[in-house]
Amino acid sequence: LQLVESGGGSVQSGGSLRLSCAGSGYTDSTHCMAWFRQAPGKGREGVANIVVDGATTYADSVKGRFTISQDGAKNVLFLQMNSLKPEDTAMYYCAARKNYQFCPSYLTGGSYEFTYWGQGTQVTVSS
Numbered sequence: 001l002q003l004v005e006s007g008g009g010s011v012q013s014g015g016s017l018r019l020s021c022a023g024s025g026y027t028d029s030t031h032c033m034a035w036f037r038q039a040p041g042k043g044r045e046g047v048a049n050i051v052v053d054g055a056t057t058y059a060d061s062v063k064g065r066f067t068i069s070q071d072g073a074k075n076v077l078f079l080q081m082n083s084l085k086p087e088d089t090a091m092y093y094c095a096a097r098k099n100y101q102f103c104p105s106y107l108t109g110g111s112y113e114f115t116y117w118g119q120g121t122q123v124t125v126s127s
Helices: 103-107
Strands: 002-006 009-012 017-024 032-038 045-051 056-058 066-071 076-081 090-097 121-126
Touching (some): 017 121, 032 076, 032 103, 045 066
């Protein structure tokens, strides 16, 4: 399975971006998918994840501002980011694992549970 992110860029505080993650290859491995981010000098942080049945989980820092969704037919994962803040500046990665059991619990401290990762897309929010 290959994951390729796109949609990152530079925006001003309060702006919006929509990230995409296209999956190709063994797409049966995408029953639990997530967005993580990593800012310079910080650890990898879970942003949101989604299970194959559509259930979603969000980090407290992005609740009400970010929305994760997926187009199963096209094997694309999205992250709609609204009301962006400078502290959202980071490299954003999509990740996938086949087993969806306990998927919501992997958002916090569970990045090692994900088998497949994209190369990342940079999001920069200026004040």
